[in-house]
Amino acid sequence: MFRFFYHYSSLRNFYFFSAKLTPFLIAVFLAFLIYSLYGALISAPADYQQGDSFRIIYVHVPSAWMSLLVYMAMGLSAVSVLVWRVKLAEITLGAIAPIGATFTLAALITGSIWGKPMWGTWWEWDARLTSELVLLFLYLGVIALLKAIDDRRTGARSASILCLIGIINIPIVHYSVEWWNTLHQGPTVSKFDSPSIHIDMLIPLLTMTVAFMLYFAIISLYRIRSAILVYDKETQWVKDLIKRNERGQI
Amino acid sequence: MMHPMRKKRLQLICLGILGIGIALALILTAFEKNLMYFYSPSEIHAGDAPAKRPFRIGGMVVEGSVVRQAESLGVWFNLTDTANEQMVYFEGILPDLFREGQGIVAKGQMNKSGLFVASEVLAKHDENYMPPEVAEALENVQHNSKVD
Numbered sequence: 001m002f003r004f005f006y007h008y009s010s011l012r013n014f015y016f017f018s019a020k021l022t023p024f025l026i027a028v029f030l031a032f033l034i035y036s037l038y039g040a041l042i043s044a045p046a047d048y049q050q051g052d053s054f055r056i057i058y059v060h061v062p063s064a065w066m067s068l069l070v071y072m073a074m075g076l077s078a079v080s081v082l083v084w085r086v087k088l089a090e091i092t093l094g095a096i097a098p099i100g101a102t103f104t105l106a107a108l109i110t111g112s113i114w115g116k117p118m119w120g121t122w123w124e125w126d127a128r129l130t131s132e133l134v135l136l137f138l139y140l141g142v143i144a145l146l147k148a149i150d151d152r153r154t155g156a157r158s159a160s161i162l163c164l165i166g167i168i169n170i171p172i173v174h175y176s177v178e179w180w181n182t183l184h185q186g187p188t189v190s191k192f193d194s195p196s197i198h199i200d201m202l203i204p205l206l207t208m209t210v211a212f213m214l215y216f217a218i219i220s221l222y223r224i225r226s227a228i229l230v231y232d233k234e235t236q237w238v239k240d241l242i243k244r245n246e247r248g249q250i
Numbered sequence: 251m252m253h254p255m256r257k258k259r260l261q262l263i264c265l266g267i268l269g270i271g272i273a274l275a276l277i278l279t280a281f282e283k284n285l286m287y288f289y290s291p292s293e294i295h296a297g298d299a300p301a302k303r304p305f306r307i308g309g310m311v312v313e314g315s316v317v318r319q320a321e322s323l324g325v326w327f328n329l330t331d332t333a334n335e336q337m338v339y340f341e342g343i344l345p346d347l348f349r350e351g352q353g354i355v356a357k358g359q360m361n362k363s364g365l366f367v368a369s370e371v372l373a374k375h376d377e378n379y380m381p382p383e384v385a386e387a388l389e390n391v392q393h394n395s396k397v398d
Contacts, residue, residue: 185377
């Protein structure tokens, strides 16, 4: 078990392993994306109240879920940084923070576009919208700390502490609609009884979420791999790689 | 076995998160009222809503209660939370989703005679998504069970 983690958390092994994984991930991602787009735009019926406008759910909801999921992934990396000082976790933290921030921004913008025709307003300071905005600021804070501190390892540790403080916000975003009166409606999919969305609308939503997850995995791997090359640029294996690249062997 | 130093760090992190969590829970409980985006008609009847400053009210538009003023944009309607009702007056353009039975949020102030004068009305859509045919079928079932 530990040997497995040690093996794959070595930067060099991770670099080559993820390179082999990426084409497979891209293939599965494209399959999910095409199926979900067909489901979302064509096969799902229009909503009884909102008509075709409800289809923005297929961007808004997966983005919002990803904004929470990426933060939790960052939280895991942060614990690994602080407790075990794992280099790969330091790199991961910096590589996925901008992706998470982008998902959060996408959720906020699509929510705003959805809110104008349905609610009658672009923005309201209710608990759900505000806590999601706080999430964006937490992402930006982590990115800023990583960039502001010159020593990479110290920076990663400071950013990890901020990240773990901010993790308190995750349950607040999720439960805000239940704890307080909000303009944003309650949960549709993640409740204990059956989801209050028609099955033909639900399936593309779930497959689209899988597509978003795969997209996140692919983009993170690219970012992590390029960060690994920079991090290890003085080591022999990276120098060898560059030489082989110059000779056109890759 | 975990290295003692690492174990200490992990414990420190857990304690830190727990501490911040408790602090935040206390703050949020203390500010509970201020975090409420709107008041329900029952809370207004109980006298919990501010009397002299604007606030928001949320509830369902009572079926058959919408009265439009002739030759102006004025409209009266009752809001309910199924326990109590509150009469609202609004002059302006209502959102597309405004209809009888719809959940809405209105911002405004109570006047002396107990009428809520709204300056803004927002529609609050529910968490249900379904095709129109299913909605229609559901309505028929409800209607039939009422007749029985």
